[in-house]
Structure formats: C-alpha cells, structure tokens
Amino acid sequence: MNIFILIAFILINAELLKIHEEVKESFEGNNGWTIKNGKVQKEFCNSKIVFGGFEGQTIMSKLLIVPKHSYIKLSLDIVSQHQRGLVNIYLDHIEIQSVYVQQKCSENDYYVSTITSEFNHTGASIILVINGYxxxxxxxxGFKNLEISIQHCPQSCQVCDQGDIVEQCQIWKSFQNSWTATHKNLMGQDGWVSINGISGSSKCGGVPLIGGYQKFGQNQGLSKIIKLQPHYKLRLLVLWAKIDSWDNEYGLILFDGIQVWNQSFNLDNGYQIKVCGNSEPKYHTLFRRVDITVDHTGDQVKIDFLSTLDQGSDDESFGLRDLQIFYASCPDQCDMCRGPSSNDCIRCSNNLFQSMQGCNPLPYFYLLQSNFHYDKFTSSEGWILKQSQQSTIITDCQDKTIFGGYGVLGVGGIAEKQFFIPHHSQLRLQITLYKIDSWDGEIIIIEIDDEMIWDSSQYQYNEGNLCGTDYPDKLIYLDLIIRHEKQNTLLRIRSNLDENSDNESWGFRDFSLMYDVSNIVEIEDAFEYLLSLGILIIISFI
Known part of the structure; x- marks a missing residue:
C-alpha cells in the first residue's frame, strides 16, 4: 500500500467519533426501529444477545440524527440461518456491500457475518434500512453489535466534504434548516407553501416526512421565496423519499425557475421490500440523499420541489426531510457578487462605487431622486410609460413589484421622466433592469436628452425564470457615472424589442439619480480656507 494512502487512512480513522451503538448486551422492545412483516424475538449467538427473529420478507427502518460530518463508518453483525446472510443493509440510498468476516454460532446452526463499511456522507440524519430477502x-x-462512527466537520464549519480543511468549508454559512423532526407531529412546513398538494407531514417506515404518500403526487410539491444575505453560491442538502409507482419520472429542484437537480426513478428503484405507500408490494421505496451546489446571486431565491409524476399521490408520491441551505458570502462592502474577491463585486453596499480597485466612496454626489426601492410599490412616482400594451404600469416579478414588466413594455415601449438638476458636472445613475422572456440579441437603451448613454449589449447573465412565461430572465444591476451639465433633463429608457410584451418585455426598479457637486464643494472649501486664514491674521494682530 502506498505510504501516503496508509497515513491518510490512519488519520481518517483516528478522527472518527462513535455516535451510536445498540444491541451490545441488551435491547428493549423494538429498540426504536419501525418493523414491517415481522416482530422482534430475543435470540443468542455465541452467548451474545441478538435483536432478531425476523423473517425472509421483514423490513425495518430507523432514523438517527447526526452531528455535522463528512464521513461515516458502519459495522454490525448479521445473524441468519443462511451462510450468505440473505439480508440487505442500506444507509440512506447506499447499499452496504463490503466484504465481511463470517463464523458459526455455538448455540445453533446460525451464521454470524461481521459487516463493515465506510463512505463519504453529509446531511442532518442517516436512515438505516435492513431487510431480508x-x-x-x-x-x-437478526443483528447485533451495531456501531456508527463519523468524522466531524472541522471546527467552525457548518457543512463540509471529506478532506476539507477549515478554509474550504468555512465559506458556507447556514440560513435554512427545516424538516428535521424525529416525530411526525412535530414536522412543520416552516413557511413552505404546498403547490396543489395537501399540507402536512406523513411517515414512511420510521421516517417522518413533509408531504409523502397521499400528499405530493401529480402537479404537487413545495415552494418558497427566501430572502438572502449577499452571496455568490448556494448549497442545498435534502432527503428525497421516492414512494410507489414511479416509471422513469423525475424528481425536480428548481432555483428561480431553473432546474438545478433532477433524478429519474422507476417503480423498482429502492429497497427489496416496500417501506411505505400503497398496498402494491412491487412498488419500492427509496430515501435519496441530495447535495447540490449552484452559482447564484441576488437578494432572494425561489426554490421549488416538484416532479414529473402523472398520477395521483395514492399511486406515486414523494416526501422530503432534512432540508439545509447554505450560502457563500460576498466580500465586505458588497451587496451582490459573482465570487469571493472584491473584483467579483457586482453592486457595492452603502452607495460605494464599483471600480477596478473595488468598492470606493464618491463623496461629492448628492441624491436627487430615488424611486421604486420598496419590495412592493404602487405609485409611478412621476414616470410616464409610452406605447405600453395594457393599462397596468406596475407588475409583479417573483416577490417584488417592478415598473413596466411582463405584458406592459414590449415592442416600442418607453419609460421616461423629466428632471431638474442643480448645477453639476456629472450624474450617477443606479437602476435594476429586468429583461423578461424570449430576448434574442435585443438590448435595453438608456438615453439622456435624446443621446444614448448606455445599452445592455454587454450584459447577458441569466438569473432564472423570475416572471413572465417559461423563458429564463436577466437582471442587470447598473451603476453608471456620466458627464452632464444640463439642468432641465429628460431621461428615457427603451428597447429595440420587435415583439409584443407577452413574448418579450422589460421593466425596472431600484432607481436612483445623483449629481456631482465637487466643483461647488471645492469653491466652498477654498472660501473656508481663506476665511480661516483671515481669522488667524486677526488673532495674530490682536
């Protein structure tokens, strides 16, 4: 064996912490297991007690809550009448297939097989499923001597992968932790909205779920819009329970209307014996652990848990538990970013200006007007729409309102406003622009006094399906400084779209207009300086 592999193996095992053991010397009742097609009997093997008496078609399941970890070691002794055991062991969706040591029991003709397995694992819990076949x-x-050990995440890390050092896993900060209860009656939806389904929880074997059998089937699921801290990545962990007659249908997770995870399932995917669901034994159950990481920015995200099921929830269904969501935060002084460094900042905080050197203050800009900064607004605040395609001028986009938008501003649509600006030499314009639906190379244009000062040709980031129809949409966060001196000024926003607003449209919000008073400040500073000199002269003469 390579010496470095050996050292790594020793280090990993040296750090493992035993978190669970059972059936060492005794047990009580079902010992917390949910058992189907069998009942517990006390057996013995080599003078040691066995949690057993189970039959060929018995299946048992158990949920264990575990600390933050990246690695699991499981070992147990299977005691059976057959030399090959004829028992399946699963941890979540992973079947344990390790080589095992075998011997005979002294009291009877049973065989005892010691099984040990180690693998990477994350999540708030583990689900053990054992069945005969x-x-x-x-x-x-039956079984005895069940032991589970884990490798803890590095200190101060809220989630980690195997081999992570602190600097790697410390980027993740937790902001959502739901559906982790160990009892069905304590499982709340935590603000998640049922889509066409029946709200509430169910139980699949020994595992409480949100949704599940007779709750989440065709066209049903969960959805929530979540407010976020500035970030550039999201990581989501969840347990997905596939129940009953899936036939090449998909479980889906969407961020802002875009698929970030899909998994196809068949009716025979899962454990050898059915855990829960309807009465058809050939429809299997599977607890699938999901762990996804996605590039994402913005101050909120809409998450949907859906499927492509085409039957009711009494024929095919799914449930969820152990939801954990983490974000990787933007650098300091940055409200929006695409990475961890200051050069990745898209929008600075505290009205700082984004430049090649990062976020910097611009002390001489005064705010002239600020419009549409509330999440929900109802007033046009002096803006005028021309050639809009319906009487509505304010629309909803995700969980916010925007000026214009889907069904309003399409081909020929214009938004404009007249401003009177005090003496100045520069303007600073901040705005969030929405490009909605089927744009194909078209651009948004901003004009001041009929002169184009900016267009969106360089901004092509897709942000998800925020509103409108099923096309991906784009958000543009603009912070622009231009030379300008005219006091009576018309600001116009338009596009070169060539289709109606029910196919492609645009809108905006978060508008601010500032003007530069640096020349005035310089004069005032000079006057104050001269005045201070005069005062000093007077004092010196006295």
Whole structure:
C-alpha cells in the first residue's frame, strides 16, 4: 500500500467519533426501529444477545440524527440461518456491500457475518434500512453489535466534504434548516407553501416526512421565496423519499425557475421490500440523499420541489426531510457578487462605487431622486410609460413589484421622466433592469436628452425564470457615472424589442439619480480656507 494512502487512512480513522451503538448486551422492545412483516424475538449467538427473529420478507427502518460530518463508518453483525446472510443493509440510498468476516454460532446452526463499511456522507440524519430477502417461510435473521462512527466537520464549519480543511468549508454559512423532526407531529412546513398538494407531514417506515404518500403526487410539491444575505453560491442538502409507482419520472429542484437537480426513478428503484405507500408490494421505496451546489446571486431565491409524476399521490408520491441551505458570502462592502474577491463585486453596499480597485466612496454626489426601492410599490412616482400594451404600469416579478414588466413594455415601449438638476458636472445613475422572456440579441437603451448613454449589449447573465412565461430572465444591476451639465433633463429608457410584451418585455426598479457637486464643494472649501486664514491674521494682530 502506498505510504501516503496508509497515513491518510490512519488519520481518517483516528478522527472518527462513535455516535451510536445498540444491541451490545441488551435491547428493549423494538429498540426504536419501525418493523414491517415481522416482530422482534430475543435470540443468542455465541452467548451474545441478538435483536432478531425476523423473517425472509421483514423490513425495518430507523432514523438517527447526526452531528455535522463528512464521513461515516458502519459495522454490525448479521445473524441468519443462511451462510450468505440473505439480508440487505442500506444507509440512506447506499447499499452496504463490503466484504465481511463470517463464523458459526455455538448455540445453533446460525451464521454470524461481521459487516463493515465506510463512505463519504453529509446531511442532518442517516436512515438505516435492513431487510431480508429469503423465500423460505421459516427463514430467520437478526443483528447485533451495531456501531456508527463519523468524522466531524472541522471546527467552525457548518457543512463540509471529506478532506476539507477549515478554509474550504468555512465559506458556507447556514440560513435554512427545516424538516428535521424525529416525530411526525412535530414536522412543520416552516413557511413552505404546498403547490396543489395537501399540507402536512406523513411517515414512511420510521421516517417522518413533509408531504409523502397521499400528499405530493401529480402537479404537487413545495415552494418558497427566501430572502438572502449577499452571496455568490448556494448549497442545498435534502432527503428525497421516492414512494410507489414511479416509471422513469423525475424528481425536480428548481432555483428561480431553473432546474438545478433532477433524478429519474422507476417503480423498482429502492429497497427489496416496500417501506411505505400503497398496498402494491412491487412498488419500492427509496430515501435519496441530495447535495447540490449552484452559482447564484441576488437578494432572494425561489426554490421549488416538484416532479414529473402523472398520477395521483395514492399511486406515486414523494416526501422530503432534512432540508439545509447554505450560502457563500460576498466580500465586505458588497451587496451582490459573482465570487469571493472584491473584483467579483457586482453592486457595492452603502452607495460605494464599483471600480477596478473595488468598492470606493464618491463623496461629492448628492441624491436627487430615488424611486421604486420598496419590495412592493404602487405609485409611478412621476414616470410616464409610452406605447405600453395594457393599462397596468406596475407588475409583479417573483416577490417584488417592478415598473413596466411582463405584458406592459414590449415592442416600442418607453419609460421616461423629466428632471431638474442643480448645477453639476456629472450624474450617477443606479437602476435594476429586468429583461423578461424570449430576448434574442435585443438590448435595453438608456438615453439622456435624446443621446444614448448606455445599452445592455454587454450584459447577458441569466438569473432564472423570475416572471413572465417559461423563458429564463436577466437582471442587470447598473451603476453608471456620466458627464452632464444640463439642468432641465429628460431621461428615457427603451428597447429595440420587435415583439409584443407577452413574448418579450422589460421593466425596472431600484432607481436612483445623483449629481456631482465637487466643483461647488471645492469653491466652498477654498472660501473656508481663506476665511480661516483671515481669522488667524486677526488673532495674530490682536
């Protein structure tokens, strides 16, 4: 064995912490297991107690809450009448298939097989599923000496992967932790909205779920809009329970209307014996652990848990639990970014200006007007729409309102406003622009006094399906400084769209207009300086 691999193996195992053990010397009742097609009997093997008496078609499941971790080691002794065991063992969706040591029990003709397995794992819990698969009616099996150990995440890390050092996993900050209860009656939806489905929880074997059998089927699921701190990545962990007759249909997770995860399932995907659902035994169950990381920015995200199921929830369904969402934060003084460094900043905080050197103050700009900064607004605040395609001038986009938008500003649409600006030499314009639906190379144009000062040809980032129809939309966060001196000024925003606003449209919000008074300040500063000199002269003469 390579010496470096050996050292790594020793280090990993040296850091493992035992978090669970059972059936060492005794057990009580079902020992927390949910058992189907069988019941517990006390057995013995080599003078040690066995949690057993289970039959060939018995299946049992158990939920264990675990600390933050990246690695799991599981070991147990399977005791059965068959030399090959005829028992399946799963941790979540992972089947344990490690090589095992075998011997015979001294009291009877049973065999004991010691099984050990290690693998990478993250999540708020683990789900153990054990089932027999012998056809003989008198076949018996059980287990003893179950042990589970984990490798903890580095200190101060809220989630981690195997091998992470602190600097790697410390970027993740937790902001959502839902559906982790160990009892069905304590499982709340935590603000998530059921889509066409039946709200509430269910239980699948020993596992409480949000949704599940007879709750989430065709055209049903969960949705929520979540406010976020400035960030550039999101990481989502969740347990997806596939239940019953899926036939090449997909579980889906969407961020802002864009698929970030999909997984197809068949009716026979899952454990050998059915855990929950309807009465059809050939429809299997599977607890699938999901871990996805997505580039994302913005001050909110809309998350949907959906499927492509085409039957009701009594025929095919899904449930969820152990939702954890983490974000990687933007650098200081940055409200929006595409990475961790200051050069990745898209929009600075505290009205700082983004330049090649990062976010910097511009002390001589005074605010002239600020419009449409509330999440929800109802007034046009003096803006005029021309050639809009309906009487509505304010529309909803995700969880905010925008001026214009879907169905309003399409081909020929214009938004404009007249401003009177005090003496100045420069203007600073801030605005959030929305390009909605099927844009194909077209641009938004901003004009001042009929002269184009900016267009959106260099801004092509897709932000998700925020509003309108099913096309991906674009957000543009603009902070622009231009030379300008005219006091009575017309600001116009338009596009070169060539289709109606029900196919492609635009709108905006978060508008601010500032003007530069640096020349005035310089004169005032000079006057104050001369005045201070005069005062000094007077004092010196006295």
């Amino acid at each position: 012998a056809e003989e009616q008198d076949y018996k099996w």
